[in-house]
Amino acid sequence: MPLTMLMIGTRKGCFVLESENRRDWRMRGPYCESWPVYQTIRDADSGAMFAAAASEWHGSAVWRSTDDGETWTLSSEGLAHDGERKVSKISSLASAHGRVLAGVEAAGIFQSLDGGETWSLLSTLEGQPGREGWDDPANQPPGHLGISALMPDPDDASRFWAIVQGVGFFETTDDGKTWTPRNRGLRADWPRPYDEVGFCVHRLVRSPLDPDRMYQQNHVGVHRSDDGGHSWHEITDGLPSEFGFGAAVHPHDRDTFFVIPLDPLHARTMPEGHAAVWCTRDGGDSWARLDKGLPQENAYVGVLRAALTIDDHEVPGLYFGTSTGQLFASADEGENWSEIASYLPPIWSVEVAVLD
């Protein structure tokens, strides 16, 4: 029976939960010496795990494990900008085609070709509109994440996408040498000096079945693309809030997509204290609330951008972690939920791997 492994990045280290049946879970950790961990991933080819971390004392590093998270070592060799720019944190990780990518603040993308032992700068997205202002803390949203997400193309090693927090979504097809903003059709409720950028993309996912189908949870709305991000249209109608962070697409149905709407402004918790994941099964034409087993009153919890995920079982499981340390799981596409950890540190990311 395959093993389902959850990797939880928290403000106080990385945790691992494992289950053969997605009902009974065993927890291990904390790992990475309880450093703040923004994201933990598992490379599907090598089985190595990587954790993006930033210690207030000892700086930023990528931790790695080759024994399914039992033991970890860290490296930051080469993970530094030139000159005055500093790497304040490693915000995002991705692996594909034999390399690991790390997105950092101040905005930059580093790569490792030796399994995370050494790193080199790949791109700072130079030349993009307004790029010279991205490093100014006054221009950055709270969190100062820089490159908040990276998304490789499984078929083309030189093509991948990056989100710059508060700026937008970008595509490269020449391994980071040049970039194209992919924000056309998005809404922004604030002044923008450049047409193509200035959008607050929180989370973006791509259908494994249809590479042209993408979805994003934006600061202002949920949006869909049918042409690989070249254009977007809004599908927020029917949701209780246009605001949220997490997003997940069904691995076997391009029209099924999940979000967790949150109250905007200061709250950023689930509307009316009613915990729920919302699902569309028709590409955003209609939405349904999934809340069976979730707390339905007095649950003022938030879920951050990397803290909702979905596995690729035949009947997929959904998982989300809250910024107050609860972890919820569903083994049936969100129809029924259970709380599988209650007292973790603030959860920043939830990733899943299915191991045969």
Add this chain to the structure above:
Amino acid sequence: MMADVRLPPTLTPLFVNLPRRVEVDAATPREAIDELERRWPGLRDRLCDPGPELRSHIHVYVDGDRAQLDTPLEPRSRVDVVAAISGG
């Protein structure tokens, strides 16, 4: 010139067999960190930003006084490297 270097407890788990207390031949804290880097590759990055300069929450004291990377050491100086109080 041997210095008696005391390291913070958050540092020692990051490197194999790194003790809390190390004797190194050094004329300044910078040289002491250089020697620690030679013995435990990667250690400098945990104490210093590129430059190198001390990380903002890493403080160094030489014989009880707040010091910088180039503060001169006396023979048998005690060098305390402290992870300063930082958040919750």
